[in-house]
Amino acid sequence: MHWDYGYGMGGWAAVSMTVTMILFWLLLIAAIIALLRSATRGDRSRTDRGSSGSGAAGQTLPERFARGEIDEDEYRHRLDVLRAGGGGDTS
Incomplete structure (x- = not known):
């Protein structure tokens, strides 16, 4: 079967776009989690001092x-x- 998405985009282009999109969302989610952890770690260190x-x-x-x-x-x-x-x- 021939994959023709129009504008000359073949099957490998669709796969690479999908992989890139998944990596983008994973990195974005990881960055948000890292920011939340650092924010809560900062709050915890301030309250531990009392x-x-x-x-x-x-x-x-x-x-x-x-x-x-x-x-x-x-x-x-x-x-x-x-x-x-x-x-x-x-x-």
Whole structure:
């Protein structure tokens, strides 16, 4: 059987167009998924830090305050330092 799509396009041209279209849509879907993952990863890292500081220091400081190891003034001072990004010494 002879494939004649008009304008001189043969069977291989139709196959290559189909493959190209499938690859285009796969790449587009992959790009959208990658963007969504990076956006949710960014949100997650912002919420993991929480409002009390960053990393282990942000978790240790409230625990030390709750145990009575530091008073409220020292807690607030260290919390301000953590929020400012200074890190500081939490011992």
